[in-house]
Amino acid sequence: MTRVERVASRQTPATIGMVHLGLGAFHRAHQAVYLERYRQRSGDERWGLCSANLRSNLALVARLRDADGRYHVAEHADSEHVVLREIGVLREALFTGCDDAGEWGRDLAALLQRMDSPEVRIVSLTVTEKGYFLNPASGELLSDDPAIAHDIAHPQSPHTAPGLLVEALARRHAGGMPAFTVLSCDNMPDNGKRTRRAVTDLARRRDPALAEWIAREVTFPCSMVDRIVPAMTDADVARLRDLGVDDPAAVVCEAFSQWVIEDDFPQGRPDWQPDGVQMVADVAPFETMKLRMLNGSHSLLAYLGALENIETVFDAVRQPEFTALLRRYLHYEAAPTLAMPEGTDLDAYAEHLLARFANDSLRHRLQQVAMDGSQKLPQRWLQGALQRLESGGDVACTALGVAAWIRYTAGSDLHGNRHALDDPLAETFAALHRRHGDDAGSLVQAFLALDAVFPAALAEYSCFVDNVENAYRSLHRQGVTATLADIDNLIR
Helix, strand or coil: CCEEEEECCCCCCCCEEEEEECCCHHHHHCHHHHHHHHHHHHCCCCCEEEEEECCCCHHHHHHHHHCCCCEEEEEEEECCEEEEEEECCEEEEEECCECCCCCECCCHHHHHHHHCCCCCCEEEECCCHHHHCECCCCCCECCCCHHHHHHHHCCCCCCCHHHHHHHHHHHHHHCCCCCCEEEECCCCCCHHHHHHHHHHHHHHHHCHHHHHHHHHHCCCCCEEEECCCCCCCHHHHHHHHHCCCCCCCCEEEECCCEEEEECCCCCCCCCCHHHCCEEECCCHHHHHHHHHHHHHHHHHHHHHHHHCCCCEHHHHHCCHHHHHHHHHHHHHHHHHHCCCCCCCCHHHHHHHHHHHHCCCCCCCEHHHHHCCHHHHHHHHHHHHHHHHHHCCCCCHHHHHHHHHHHHHCCCECCCCCECCCCCCCHHHHHHHHHHHCCCHHHHHHHHHCCCCCCCHHHHCCHHHHHHHHHHHHHHHHHCHHHHHHCHHHHCC
16 A cells, blocks of 8 residues: 655745746756745745746646646655655746747747846756757867757757857846856756856857856856656556546656755855755765766666666666676776765765665666767766776776667667667767678777767777677677676676
8 A cells, every 4th residue: 555645835936036948857856846845845935937848848838837837746765655746836837849830939939038037046957968069078069060050040049958048148138137047957067067168159159248248147056966757657647646646747756856056146046955955065076976876877777778678777676687787887886986075975875876776666767768878978987987997997887888888779679679769879870880780899999989979088998998899799699687697707
């Protein structure tokens, strides 16, 4: 029998003080939850939320509008305990992407007007790594990308998150208004610094004086966010209906949640600390810990599990071979690359992660984790692997993960089942597989030569190249389970 704790929302905030770009499930289960908890505890009505979808899912925006912005979050500690939390902080839901008729910017004017409002003091975003249009390896703005090229040519009708930020800040600058704070909540190292670079580089192509004003006046604090939020399934919807919640905008997530933010908000911010937000001077150690340990482990499960036709994180960690791989990776490859504040217990953190992955109430699909690998792997695996190699350590787990990812990009598992490949470089990967076919050595070397993904210095370590090639061949020859059991023999 599931024990259900219900937390209702009460008053509606009077003022919108924060705009969020990226009205996805993670935002609704994370940043919006913290704002709701703060609002209910403090009674402060100045921090109502406007959230906008930039690319897709007009239907979600319509559902939220029909519900006056209210929806539910189901927080699962396990299959026997769930907190059903009603969220009422969302005052406005907007859509600026491409609609079913092929038209862009349905609510663009309303969003820019909202961002130009003097009451708005923070603009946050969760648009995934590719939404910043930065080269994953170099951090440079992808100025040749068609979406960025559009924003350069048509700055007042932007299609991208950096373009929206530049246009909104340009309006505030022209009107003599103070700048809002830009708060990235995406899983990237130095996410605030990378956001600053994307915005100022794009602004510089429009007006150097505007770029200088942004660099001088706009703060871009880094943050670290953590909560496992699987994509909703029909089974999740049915479970919620059994609990009396018929809400097409609901999300499910784990009970655990963490938010660490650099405290740099000149125009003010909510007093989040009593609600669990950690305000710090430097978020980098926490950010790197989460990316390399939690997200790095997730990616290992995603690519190796997908090759074995395993559907979810929970299904994978139930198998002892996968749990043993994660323990080895966490304790001996990821943790040694981290420099954490005194008192941080990385061994305990690693074991807590494994317990979270084993939450039987979440159906976190590996295909969801696997998407956009070209954007994620530099932060999750490759920078740590390079650091580990420079110190003389081995990176057998990472090499195996890279081999599995390369094989995953072929678009099928080891049993011939096809899967969709959702990645900005999907066409590049398909061309490499066609060109090199079954030649493991040339295929691996061609992938490692992709400077949009791999640091050039990594391929200079012949031991790493050999390990990836050995792992790739082993996956084809022995399969996933036997390769995991034989991982020590893959090291050269």
